Amino acid sequence: xxxxxxxxxxxxxxxxxxxxLECVQDMDHENMFWYRQDPGLGLRLIYFSYDxxxxxxxxxxxxxxxxxxxxxxxxxxLESASTNQTSMYLCASSRTGGGGELFFGEGSRLTVL
Amino acid sequence: xxxxxxxPAALSVPEGENLVLNCSFTDSxxxxxxxxxxDPGKGLTSxxxxxxxxxxxxxxxxxxxxxxxxxxxxxxxxASQPGDSATYLCAANTGNQFYxxxxxxxxxxP
Numbered sequence: 001x002x003x004x005x006x007x008x009x010x011x012x013x014x015x016x017x018x019x020x021l022e023c024v025q026d027m028d029h030e031n032m033f034w035y036r037q038d039p040g041l042g043l044r045l046i047y048f049s050y051d052x053x054x055x056x057x058x059x060x061x062x063x064x065x066x067x068x069x070x071x072x073x074x075x076x077x078l079e080s081a082s083t084n085q086t087s088m089y090l091c092a093s094s095r096t097g098g099g100g101e102l103f104f105g106e107g108s109r110l111t112v113l
Numbered sequence: 114x115x116x117x118x119x120x121p122a123a124l125s126v127p128e129g130e131n132l133v134l135n136c137s138f139t140d141s142x143x144x145x146x147x148x149x150x151x152d153p154g155k156g157l158t159s160x161x162x163x164x165x166x167x168x169x170x171x172x173x174x175x176x177x178x179x180x181x182x183x184x185x186x187x188x189x190x191x192a193s194q195p196g197d198s199a200t201y202l203c204a205a206n207t208g209n210q211f212y213x214x215x216x217x218x219x220x221x222x223p
Binding site: 031103 | 157158204206207209210211213215
């Protein structure tokens, strides 16, 4: 069974803390994505990566960075968490090129106090 | 930029009813259209994927159709059950990018 695994389902952090969200996929996919999902705003793309060490900004990259050192792992980093980053974070992966199916992890609910 | 719209935003139906969820997109140059289900507090689960060369896909009680020329896709759910209650999202794939609708929240009343 194909899988995208997010390391933490629930996190509570304080303002100013550094936060790491980890995502691992076992499908040998080239593309990996980080989205955040907020009520009324839908899914918004933060960053995506189409290969190891490659990254592209999405629609809302401010306040976030990413790391992709291995093909199967894509990390989202909040350098200094703020309350407006309280959200559901969703990782996804797909094979490269058009026509690939998108697979999601279970999500990480982050609360910043 | 591709824009994806889902109407209605919410739908409530009695158990056993057949129903149709709608998804429209502005740019017909897509590789595929994918339907997802999302339960509260969870990630998205893929239901059906329709490639641009296909007209429809079926899985159990679910049937999804695609009309690229008109920029529309529909998800048909037959004989709805309370367990079908969830939010349903569609996504248009334009290559390495996916564009999502904001979803239809479905409630099936026993």
